[in-house]
Amino acid sequence: MSTSPAGPPPPADGLVSAARRNLRELAHGLSHASHPSTPLLAGAPKPWQRMLPYVVVLALTATFIPVTINVLTTQYDVPGALAGALGVAQAAPLLMLAHRPLQAWWIIFPADIAGALVVLSRSPGPDALWPWTAPALIAYLFLLLALGLRETRRTVVGVWVVTAAAGAALHLVAPDRAADSALLLSILGAVVLVIGAAVRERGEATRRLAEQETISEAERAQRTLLEERTRIARELHDVVAHHMSVITVQADSAPYRISGLSEPAQEEFASIAAAARESLGEMRRLLSVLRSDGTEGDRAPQPGLDRLQQLVEATVRAGLPAELSLAAELGEVPPAVDLSAYRIVQEALANVVRHAPGARTQVSVRAAAGHLNVLVVNGPAPKPVAPLESAGTGHGLVGMRERVRLTGGTLDTGPLPDGGFRVAARMPLPPAVSPSAPPPSEDL
Numbered sequence: 001m002s003t004s005p006a007g008p009p010p011p012a013d014g015l016v017s018a019a020r021r022n023l024r025e026l027a028h029g030l031s032h033a034s035h036p037s038t039p040l041l042a043g044a045p046k047p048w049q050r051m052l053p054y055v056v057v058l059a060l061t062a063t064f065i066p067v068t069i070n071v072l073t074t075q076y077d078v079p080g081a082l083a084g085a086l087g088v089a090q091a092a093p094l095l096m097l098a099h100r101p102l103q104a105w106w107i108i109f110p111a112d113i114a115g116a117l118v119v120l121s122r123s124p125g126p127d128a129l130w131p132w133t134a135p136a137l138i139a140y141l142f143l144l145l146a147l148g149l150r151e152t153r154r155t156v157v158g159v160w161v162v163t164a165a166a167g168a169a170l171h172l173v174a175p176d177r178a179a180d181s182a183l184l185l186s187i188l189g190a191v192v193l194v195i196g197a198a199v200r201e202r203g204e205a206t207r208r209l210a211e212q213e214t215i216s217e218a219e220r221a222q223r224t225l226l227e228e229r230t231r232i233a234r235e236l237h238d239v240v241a242h243h244m245s246v247i248t249v250q251a252d253s254a255p256y257r258i259s260g261l262s263e264p265a266q267e268e269f270a271s272i273a274a275a276a277r278e279s280l281g282e283m284r285r286l287l288s289v290l291r292s293d294g295t296e297g298d299r300a301p302q303p304g305l306d307r308l309q310q311l312v313e314a315t316v317r318a319g320l321p322a323e324l325s326l327a328a329e330l331g332e333v334p335p336a337v338d339l340s341a342y343r344i345v346q347e348a349l350a351n352v353v354r355h356a357p358g359a360r361t362q363v364s365v366r367a368a369a370g371h372l373n374v375l376v377v378n379g380p381a382p383k384p385v386a387p388l389e390s391a392g393t394g395h396g397l398v399g400m401r402e403r404v405r406l407t408g409g410t411l412d413t414g415p416l417p418d419g420g421f422r423v424a425a426r427m428p429l430p431p432a433v434s435p436s437a438p439p440p441s442e443d444l
Contacts, residue, residue: 030102030158040098040149053098060142064091068135075128076119086115090136094143101146105159108143109166112136116170120177129181131170137185144189148196156193163189221398228399232406235302235339241283248276304338305330305365308345312363315349322349322361330367330429337427340403341365341374347396348376348423356381359420371409372427380419400425 040053065087072083089111096104116131132140140163148156167182251273255266303311305326312324333341345363352361361378397413400423404411409427416422 030155030162038099040146057095057097060094060097060139061091064094064135064139068133068139071133071135072115072119076122076133078118078122082118086111086118090115091139094139097143097146101143101150102155105143105147108140109163112140113166113170120170120174130174130177131167132181132185134181137181137188140185141188141192144192145196148193149200153197156197160186160189160193224398225402228402232399232402235343236336236406240335241280244276244280244283248273248280251276302335302339303342304335305333305341308342308363308365311342311346311349315353315361318353319358320349320353320361321358322352322363325362325364325366327366330365330372332430333372334407334430337372337407337409337429340407340427341372341425343403344374344400344423344425345376347400351396351423352376352378352421356421358382367429370429370431372429374423374425374427376423377416378420379416 041049044050068087068091069080069083072078072086073080078086090108093104093107093111112132115133115136119128119130119133129137144156144159147159151159164182164186167186171177171182251269254269255261261269308324308326312322315322345365349361349363352359356378359378359381361376364373364375364377366373366375400413401411404425404427407427409425411426412422412424414422
């Protein structure tokens with residue numbers, strides 16, 4: 001006997017399984033809160049805002065407990081003890097609305113049904129609502145509002161469906177009574193849940209937007225740092241490449257400049273020249289990676305302290321009263337420190353032009369205690385004018401810090417009491433070696 005391969009399940013089975021899955025998810029949503037037990041407005045900046053939910057729930061509880069007892073005893077002729085128990089059961093859980101609204105619903109909803117069954121056994125007046133009394137209906141709307149503000153869409157829909165179904169079932173139990181409050185609660189409950197869900201979703205969207213802006217700002221800062229490091233690496237390539245080229249030329253020309261070199265010495269110079277050329281090629285390949293965006297490198301020599309006077313003069317012509325104090329004897333300044341000092345002064349002057357146009361500025365470059373000290377101090381703007389840039393990005397300070405860290409120095413920046421700004425960089429210089437002193441030896 002042959003068997004046919006199993007085909008797709010019939011549509012009815014698929015609908016049944018989907019219905020069961022939705023019911024399981026609905027039951028899970030009604031039995032498990034979707035948020036931790038943190039109160040509403042727990043993250044508010046002011047104390048009175050954080051206390052507001054507690055004040056509200058206290059006021060609701062203090063209002064609805066006596067009102068519910070009074071309505072049950074006067075309009076529905078419920079005995080005092082039973083009315084007191086129902087009033088506490090229906091209104092006391094309102095204290096949980098600030099932090100556990102779903103758990104409050106688990107208590108209030110059965111208490112409201114129990115109250116409806118008690119009222120069913122009494123003889124209410126002609127104007128009495130049924131199955132939900134007026135206090136129970138209004139308190140339930142506050143409960144639905146708290147649920148809408150805290151729970152997911154599936155949970156609030158499940159609460160509304162269960163509430164509407166309970167009202168319809170109670171109406172079927174006593175169809176002769178007007179079930180006006182059941183229909184009223186279904187309509188008003190839907191409106192309240194929609195309002196609460198809309199407010200909650202808007203708050204979540206605002207929170208996600210703020211988180212995204214924070215992430216974007218961090219990414220921008222990281223991108224700025226990487227771009228600045230790349231720019232510094234491009235500039236230092238020119239400095240290092242110059243020295244590597246000098247080494248190559250000196251090693252290649254040594255046999256012609258120095259007579260009487262032995263064969264091993266000539267081979268050693270040739271090996272040095274080959275290694276220098278190979279290192280120079282590796283640096284050029286690295287630079288091609290750093291310039292993968294297609295930009296061309298600057299063919300002009302990198303600037304240094306010898307061009308500070310031109311930089312300050314150009315700044316003065318741009319309308320900024322700046323003065324330069326450059327020590328006559330700075331000693332030997334490494335190329336990286338030389339370039340970094342120039343760029344720090346350049347960026348500091350550019351910041352003054354952008355943020356304090358017209359401010360008097362002092363630039364000082366000194367060598368002391370084995371360090372090169374670069375100081376740029378500006379005063380406040382001479383008159384209250386709008387700066388050329390209303391908000392700084394901090395990119396210039398990022399570049400200064402990277403350059404100073406590259407040389408092993410320190411950077412100090414910050415505002416001054418008079419409204420000005422100070423940039424102070426301290427970068428190490430190589431120790432001075434006496435001409436008569438022997439070169440330092442290295443232990444291998």
